[in-house]
Amino acid sequence: MKKNFDELPSSRQEQLMAFDRLLTIMDELREQCPWDRKQTMDTLRHLTIEETYELSDAILEKDLPEIKKELGDILLHIVFYAKIGSEADEQDPLRFDIKDVLNGICEKLIARHPHIYGDAVAKDEETVKQNWEKLKLKEGNKSVLSGVPASLPALVKAMRIQEKARGAGFDWDEKHQVWDKVEEELTEFKEHFNIEATAMVNQEEAEGEFGDLLFSLVNYSRFVNINPETALERTNKKFIRRFQFMEEASKADGKTLHDMTLAEMDDYWNQAKAQGV
Known part of the structure; x- marks a missing residue:
């Protein structure tokens, strides 16, 4: 009006x-x-x-x-x-x-939003998402996945692909099924690539298996209501804070990271954790 x-x-x-x-x-x-x-x-x-x-x-x-x-x-x-x-x-x-x-x-x-501006009924969030994807297809989208921007960062893209597939009804029923898939992918990766450093590794095959493992972890994150992009970025920021604490604390003690052993650096890292950095 x-x-x-x-x-x-x-x-x-x-x-x-x-x-x-x-x-x-x-x-x-x-x-x-x-x-x-x-x-x-x-x-x-x-x-x-x-x-x-x-x-x-x-x-x-x-x-x-x-x-x-x-x-x-x-x-x-x-x-x-x-x-x-x-x-x-x-x-x-x-x-x-x-x-x-x-x-x-x-x-x-x-x-x-036909459930607001029309006669459709949507009693929960999941129904709204499913209706949204159906309406997009009616508007001319050739695929449920065509709305995922090609230039999205890979982690965000994986999440959006899975969300849209779920909107079309293609998804696991229970989160334990998704976790079983994570363990399956991890086992496959370990069996094929957790080998002696001198052994030859097919990098393309290893990359594919690692991608499968990451994709399954992103999938599980949806079932426990964790945004993987946000989770990883928070960890990135936490690592930066703790690493910079190590640099500053070791400098105050007259040391440099380049001249320290991993055990010595680990002591400073634990100090950062203890101080809530």
């Missing part, structure tokens, strides 16, 4: 005015700033990816001020792409502006 601006709550009016301010600034920068005038969708792409990862970092750190800042950066990029899209020839059928972007996502959300 369309509403007149004056009929909106003051908080919504302020939100719309802030968005209008951003659109106005974008118009001005695109017209007056040499750097902004030069940008294209291609030149912005890698910057958008960088901003997305910065937002991800802020979310992992639960840093609300930083999340707010990074959301602003990403919103700027959305507005920037829409501005560039609006500059195409007016006769170009592919031309679009921010209005088209917003209306497009609104129409998609309405169409994909």
Whole structure:
């Protein structure tokens, strides 16, 4: 239902005015700033990816001020792409502006939520996901998996592939079945590649078996409600903190890691753990 601006709550009016301010600034920068005038969708792409990862970092750190800042950066990029899209020839059928972007996502959300905006019934999250995938196929997707971006990092891609396969009904029934698969893949890998260092190893075969093991672990993570990407990144950050503690603590003791034994470094590592680093 369309509403007149004056009929909106003051908080919504302020939100719309802030968005209008951003659109106005974008118009001005695109017209007056040499750097902004030069940008294209291609030149912005890698910057958008960088901003997305910065937002991800802020979310992992639960840093609300930083999340707010990074959301602003990403919103700027959305507005920037829409501005560039609006500059195409007016006769170009592919031309679009921010209005088209917003209306497009609104129409998609309405169409994909027939249990809210239609007569469909969805009593739980899993039903919503399954209906979502069915609707995407009706909209023209040739495969349930065609919506997985090819350029996703492999760990995230594995998770999304498995989620979408589950939406189509292709999944294990019980988590113990998934864990049995993990143990099966681990056993296969150990039997074939846990051998003497001097022995010849078929690297391509080893890579394939290791990939199977990782894929099965990602699969199990879904059944215990663990996001594997988040889990691994938290471990990455923990390792960095502890390693940097080792560097600083050993330097304070007049030592360097290069001149220490593994046992000596392990002592500093345990100190870091004991201090909750």
